[in-house]
Amino acid sequence: MAVTLKDIAERVGVTESTISRVLNGIPKASKETRDEIFQVAAELGYKPNQIARSLVTKKTHTIGLIISDLSNTYFARVASGIEKIASKYDYSLIISTTGGEENEELKYINLLKEKQVDGILFASGRMPESCKKLLRETEIPTVVVAREVEEALPSVHIDNVKESYRAVKYLINSGHTKIAMISGAANDKESGLYRIQGYKQALNDNNLAIREDLIVEGDFKLQSGIKAMKEILKKDDSITAVFAASDEMGVGAIKAIKKAGLKVPEDISVVGFDNNIISLASDPELSTISQPEEELGWHAMEMLYKVINGENLAEKKIYLPCKFIKRESVREI
Numbered sequence: 016m017a018v019t020l021k022d023i024a025e026r027v028g029v030t031e032s033t034i035s036r037v038l039n040g041i042p043k044a045s046k047e048t049r050d051e052i053f054q055v056a057a058e059l060g061y062k063p064n065q066i067a068r069s070l071v072t073k074k075t076h077t078i079g080l081i082i083s084d085l086s087n088t089y090f091a092r093v094a095s096g097i098e099k100i101a102s103k104y105d106y107s108l109i110i111s112t113t114g115g116e117e118n119e120e121l122k123y124i125n126l127l128k129e130k131q132v133d134g135i136l137f138a139s140g141r142m143p144e145s146c147k148k149l150l151r152e153t154e155i156p157t158v159v160v161a162r163e164v165e166e167a168l169p170s171v172h173i174d175n176v177k178e179s180y181r182a183v184k185y186l187i188n189s190g191h192t193k194i195a196m197i198s199g200a201a202n203d204k205e206s207g208l209y210r211i212q213g214y215k216q217a218l219n220d221n222n223l224a225i226r227e228d229l230i231v232e233g234d235f236k237l238q239s240g241i242k243a244m245k246e247i248l249k250k251d252d253s254i255t256a257v258f259a260a261s262d263e264m265g266v267g268a269i270k271a272i273k274k275a276g277l278k279v280p281e282d283i284s285v286v287g288f289d290n291n292i293i294s295l296a297s298d299p300e301l302s303t304i305s306q307p308e309e310e311l312g313w314h315a316m317e318m319l320y321k322v323i324n325g326e327n328l329a330e331k332k333i334y335l336p337c338k339f340i341k342r343e344s345v346r347e348i
Contacts, residue, residue: 018061026055077107078319079127079135079155083115088291089308093138093160096312104320106133115140121149128153134319136160141203156322160315162205163332169322171315171333175205178304178337179213182286183258185302185339187221190348191256191284194218195229197243197268199260206235210260210288229254233264237293240267248275255283255348262287262294265301269344280346290340299343307335 020031020038027034029048037044037052038061044052078101085091094110101108109130111123120139124146127135135150138160147164150157159170186194196214199207211230218225231246233239240259244267247257252275259265265287269279279285279299287294290305314333321328 018056018059022059023052023055023061026059027051075131075133076105077109077130077132078316079123079130079132080108080110080138081120081123081127081135082110082112082138083140085110085112089289089306090138092308093312093315096309097136097138097160097316098312099309100313100316100320104316106320113139117143117145120146124149124153128155134158134323136315136319137162138315141205156319158315158319158322161311167331169318169328169331171311171318171335172205173306173311173337174334175209176213176216179210179258179260179288180217181213181337181339182288182304183214183217184221185341186256186258186284186286186345187217187223189256189284189345192223193251193254194223194256194258195231195247195251195254197233197240197247197257197259197264198230199235200232206260206288214258226251233260233267235261235263237263237267237270240264241271242267244268244271245275248272256345257283257285259285259287262289262291262301262303265303265344266293266297269297269299269301280344284345286345290338294340294342297344302342302345303340305338305340307337310335 020034023034024031033044034052037049038056080094080097082090082094085094098108109127109132113119113123132155134156136158142159142162142164157168159168161172163170163172183194198211201208201211215225228250229247231243233243240263247254257268259268265285268285272279272283277283285301287301287303290303294301294303314335318328
């Protein structure tokens with residue numbers, strides 16, 4: 016038989032309304048009474064009715080997670096980090112995968128509004144203006160994950176310019192002067208434009224020529240890495256290194272280099288970005304920038320929890336550091 020508020024009230028010697036207020040976080044009782052209520056509730060195995068609880072607190076204890084693709088290990092690890100902190104604060108997640116499609120993102124924002132979620136975590140690649148506008152109109156607390164937005168929305172991400180600069184500088188320090196790049200789409204600021212900026216800045220700071228024809232765009236997938244590397248080799252087969260804006264494209268580059276009868280790293284060195292499992296599965300293993308995916312999820316959920324509860328944020332934009340992982344795909348000249 017389910018334990019009721021009346022059962023707890025009889026044990027503690029207070030009214031049912033007092034029990035209800037305390038269990039729903041409304042501090043209108045002494046600390047001693049609150050402590051006793053929580054202790055008795057635990058002893059009796061009381062399980063609150065979430066629907067009734069939400070009517071009192073005006074909160075549903077649910078978080079909406081809008082995310083691109085859980086089959087992608089990057090997004091899966093971000094979601095894992097979010098889930099751990101959500102569980103810590105007794106929140107349930109409603110996960111909506113969008114494939115990065117604007118119409119899907121808009122649909123799910125409206126759905127989450129109908130579900131009366133307490134907050135939204137947006138981790139779905141680029142954030143279109145239509146999504147920003149709709150999020151402003153819904154007034155649901157929102158934190159953006161792995162994206163920097165011009166809006167006043169709190170965000171957690173990495174410094175893509177700085178980390179790409181680090182990857183290219185490593186190649187330069189290893190003696191390479193003719194370095195190509197397989198980039199993401201330039202209209203994607205974070206993992207596209209910003210990583211191109213880091214590449215160019217590293218070359219410029221070290222007095223190396225920037226050749227636009229050696230920056231070939233991919234879509235972060237393995238096949239686009241193969242295609243882009245073939246194109247680069249046709250343009251200039253004297254390059255000694257390539258920086259790929261994702262590990263999948265980096266592994267694709269290695270495959271294309273080998274198919275052209277060349278060796279990695281003896282003829283061409285390759286550096287990737289992400290530190291996905293594929294970077295370890297490649298031959299040779301891929302040197303790469305390691306992103307803190309789970310930590311991005313942790314910090315985003317911690318930040319959202321503070322926003323939901325009206326706490327002031329020390330910083331609205333948090334940048335998490337990455338690590339450079341040295342493996343077998345780069346040689347010193």
